[in-house]
Amino acid sequence: MPLVEFIPAKLNQWVSYKNNEHLIWIAGDNILDKYNYLIKKITTNKHLNKDYVKNIIKGIDDYFGIVVITKKLKHT
Numbered sequence: 001m002p003l004v005e006f007i008p009a010k011l012n013q014w015v016s017y018k019n020n021e022h023l024i025w026i027a028g029d030n031i032l033d034k035y036n037y038l039i040k041k042i043t044t045n046k047h048l049n050k051d052y053v054k055n056i057i058k059g060i061d062d063y064f065g066i067v068v069i070t071k072k073l074k075h076t
Contacts, residue, residue, distance in 0.1 A: 014065075019043065021071050028064025042068060 014027040017039050024042060026035050041056050042048065053068060 017043075023069040025067040026064060029062050031064065034060060034062065034064055038066065042070075 014025050015031055015035050016026075017024045017035070022043055024039060026038060028034065037060075038056065042053065045052060048070060053066075057066060
């Protein structure tokens with residue numbers, strides 16, 4: 001059971017992904033392209049941490065929001 005729950009105000013703006021380890025919410029322009037890219041990058045990294053997520057999203061030139069709730073996040 002996660003310690004945090006994300007409840008978006010407008011559900012139609014957000015796309016979610018959930019598996020045993022991750023709950024990820026993404027909203028913004030061109031969301032389907034970003035969704036596939038971000039889900040793959042986040043869920044396949046065995047050493048997921050905040051710096052890794054920051055570096056991934058820095059490379060995306062667009063407006064979007066992302067919330068990542070995961071059991072595997074390592075604090076740096």
